[in-house]
Amino acid sequence: MDGLSVGSLYALIALGYTMVYGVLQFINFAHGDIVMIGAWLSFWICARLGWAGNDAPPSLARAAATLLFAMVVCGTLGFLIERLAYRPLRSAPRLNILITAIGMSLLLENVGQLPIVFGTENQGMPGLLPKETLLSVAGVNITLIDVLIIGCSIALMAGLNHLVYSTRLGLAMRAASFDTKTASLMGVNINRTISLAFVIGAMLAAAAGFLYAVKYTNLNQPAFPTWILLGLTAFVAAVVGGIGNIRGAMIGGVLIGLLEKFGTAYVSSSFKEVYVFSILILVLLFKPTGILGSARVEKV
Amino acid sequence: MELLATRARDYRPPTWLAILRGLLGPTIVVLLAVVLQRYSKSLFADEYRVWDDVLLKVGVNVILAVSLNIVNGYTGQFSIGHAGFMAVGGYTAAFLSYYGSFALWGDTMPHGGFLSCVSEPAEFVGRFADTGDAWFLLVLLAAGLAAALAGVVVGLPSIRLRGDYLAIVTLGFGEIVRVLLDSTEGTLSAEEIPEHSWASRAHYLGGPMGFFGQPFYTTHFWVWLFAGVTILTAYRLKASTFGRAFLAIRENEVAAQSIGVSTTSYKVYAFVISAFFAGIAGALYAHQLGNALAPSELCYQKSFDVIIMVVIGGMGSITGSILGAVLVTALPEWLRQPTHVWHVGLAMILVALAFSRFRVSRTVVLMALLTAALELMRFLSLHYEVNLERYRMILYALSLIAFMLLRPQGFFGVYEAWDAVRFWRLRPRGKTAAVGATP
Structure with a gap:
């Protein structure tokens, strides 16, 4: 159960990686930091509105409002990052965008550490949701938070699935990821489509950040390695599922989450990342395009 | 044909001149390293003593950047796992020098001669082969070889993978090295060492806290000697047939293959050469006073730093990598003071x-x-x-x-x-040619 809920978080983050890779073919290293910003924003708004005290009762409406706030702000942030840092480099070699992404990641981390932003202290996320165990089946405790996380992720992913596979915008996005040049000849507004991919990716990352903060209430300081590892694991999930493939990212995320939890439970907890990266290397060696990815013929 | 060959021989410089010219580079490198070591104490005024340390860091980063440039700049592959090679080298070296010093001298103090002595007057003067200098040289080479072996392991997937996927594998390699080192236990103390066999000592590499107790051998001489060797190797590679195969792969892999360059083996060569020097840089890093040899220091962020150095300087340019290493190392220090x-x-x-x-x-x-x-x-x-x-x-x-x-x-x-x-x-000369x- 834990694995499923963590897996769905990974899936949410992985979607952001995979969408950006799909349209721009580059690894957005700043994506993990958007998750961090999302988590910290939800803490920040709770603290501002006085919902952070211990006596504040758990409330679903407040949780929803916090989630919405984090998603909107991060969506805007994602748009701005693409507009200011990545768009001017669209025609440059991909390595440059990659370096810019690393720079952006450093920037987000260190701005987050400023005392006027989030500071360098670890904080405790307020319990917005009641910590109840709904039922236990065969020794497995199913908590309300896990159920909500899974439900929330499924709802978001279903929404995305609908957007990508049954609307004109989604068609444009798929066309752009298939062949940018041809798509723009066919009248797809490439700039708007790429912006959209970034905005949606950032919003999903913010949602994942919020849910992560609700599940693991101890918020680490913005530059703490856990955030980057969270991003990296999600990235592995995207690759395992087949990078550039939206449904693959969902499957990959859940798979990695389950693997990580089962490995921790049955073998040893200190090798958590080793499982993740070993699976990555195995998948890359035997099916480099991932579970759902299709091989592309390389042209001369 | 024969005439052409004869004429070409006439234009070739005599053998002794070619040998002398070949020796010129190494001589300059050794001389520079000796001079730097000799005058390093008087190089900076007292209030800028910090920069003495920064100069050592610059040297190690020059080795890292120039060696990464061989994979990323020359061959056009994209490696984000350079810190992984560095960690392999660094830990091999620390293991050898810590436990090895104990086996040789019964303690883990530096036994350097004049080349690698931290304390001011060299207190140990004897035959070179008896000093810690000789041992440290062996340790450095062993670290390089261990990292090169890791380079083979990482280079092999390049048979199947290219581009971003290879980059992800190198990233994964670096992370796996880090996690494995994290799971080791603290270094053994002098009393505990004899109780463990050599093989079981490999489990005591410091864990998440880092490796402690290795003697501090790293000095200007060693750092700049190997920086010089790395630069010289990179320079000669760029001018040789062997190195031009790398450049050909970067420019167009399919075309390189079609003229008979075995692209996969050359990619593995590039990884091995680059990893060898990264391992030496890791060993130098491990034996520098004030550095923490900890897994968290040698993670992907270190790899990113090295990539940034290479890209800032210009991919494929040796001078660029050197400049990038100097800038990236010195700038944050400069902002302090x-x-x-x-x-x-x-x-x-x-x-x-x-x-x-x-x-x-x-x-x-x-x-x-x-x-x-x-x-x-x-x-x-x-x-x-x-x-x-x-x-x-x-x-x-x-x-x-x-x-x-x-x-x-x-x-x-x-x-x-x-x-x-x-x-x-x-x-x-003319306006039209501009x-x-x-x-």
Whole structure:
């Protein structure tokens, strides 16, 4: 159960990686930091509105409002990052965008550490949701938070699935990821489509950040390695599922989450990342395009 | 045909001259290292003693950047796991020098001769083979070989993978090394060592806290000797048939294959050469006083730092990598204690001017702006007490992004500083010839 809920978080983050890779073919290293910003924003708004005290009762409406706030702000942030840092480099070699992404990641981390932003202290996320165990089946405790996380992720992913596979915008996005040049000849507004991919990716990352903060209430300081590892694991999930493939990212995320939890439970907890990266290397060696990815013929 | 061969032989320099010319580089390298070691104490005034340490760090980073440049710049592959090789080398070296010193001398103090002695007068003078210097040289080479072996392991997937996927595998390699080192246990103390066999000692590498107790052998001599060797190797590679195969793979892999370059084996070679030097850099890092040899220090962020050095300098350019290493290492230190930089800026502007045949190019403007910005920051921090320390990393990140936007190809592009002479010699005479590509 834990694995499923963590897996769905990974899936949410992985979607952001995979969408950006799909349209721009580059690894957005700043994506993990958007998750961090999302988590910290939800803490920040709770603290501002006085919902952070211990006596504040758990409330679903407040949780929803916090989630919405984090998603909107991060969506805007994602748009701005693409507009200011990545768009001017669209025609440059991909390595440059990659370096810019690393720079952006450093920037987000260190701005987050400023005392006027989030500071360098670890904080405790307020319990917005009641910590109840709904039922236990065969020794497995199913908590309300896990159920909500899974439900929330499924709802978001279903929404995305609908957007990508049954609307004109989604068609444009798929066309752009298939062949940018041809798509723009066919009248797809490439700039708007790429912006959209970034905005949606950032919003999903913010949602994942919020849910992560609700599940693991101890918020680490913005530059703490856990955030980057969270991003990296999600990235592995995207690759395992087949990078550039939206449904693959969902499957990959859940798979990695389950693997990580089962490995921790049955073998040893200190090798958590080793499982993740070993699976990555195995998948890359035997099916480099991932579970759902299709091989592309390389042209001369 | 015979005539042609005879004539070619006439133009070839005599063998003794060729050998002498070949020895010129190594001689300069050794001399430079000895001179730096001899005069390093008087190089900086007392209030700038910090920079002595920074100079060592610069040297190690030069080795890292120039060696990564062989994979990323020459061969056009994309490795994000350089810190992994560094960790392999560093830990091999620390293991050998810590447990090895114990086996040789019964303690883990440095037993250096005049080359690698931390304390001021060399207290151990004897035959070179008896000193810690000889042992440290062996340790360094062993570290390089261990890392090279890891390079083979990482290079092999390149048979099946290319581009981004290879990059992800290197990233995964670096992370796996880090996690494995994290799971080891603290180093053994002198009393505990005899109770464990050599094989079981490999489990005691410090764990998450880092490796402690290795003797501090790293000095200017060793750092700059190997920096010189790395630069020389990179330079000779670029000029040799062997190295040109790398460049061919970068330019067009399919075309390189079609003219008979075994692309997969050359990619593995590139990884092995690069990993060897990264391992040596890791060993030097491990034995420097004040560095923490901990898994968290040698994770992907270190790899990113090295990539940033290479890209800022210009992919494929040796001078660029050196410049990038110097800038990336020195800039954060400079922000702690800003001093005047206009002379450095002026020198760089002159080099850029030489490249653009003394016309004001975009690079020249960029350099002037950079110098002006650094001077402005110094002014602000001194006269208005703006605490640069707090904004250090933000400034670093911002300048990185700005640099990528303004000069995506890096300072030197694929050119070298010594190409400036050729550019100057080949300057266009007439007005119509001025269309040629300016770097």
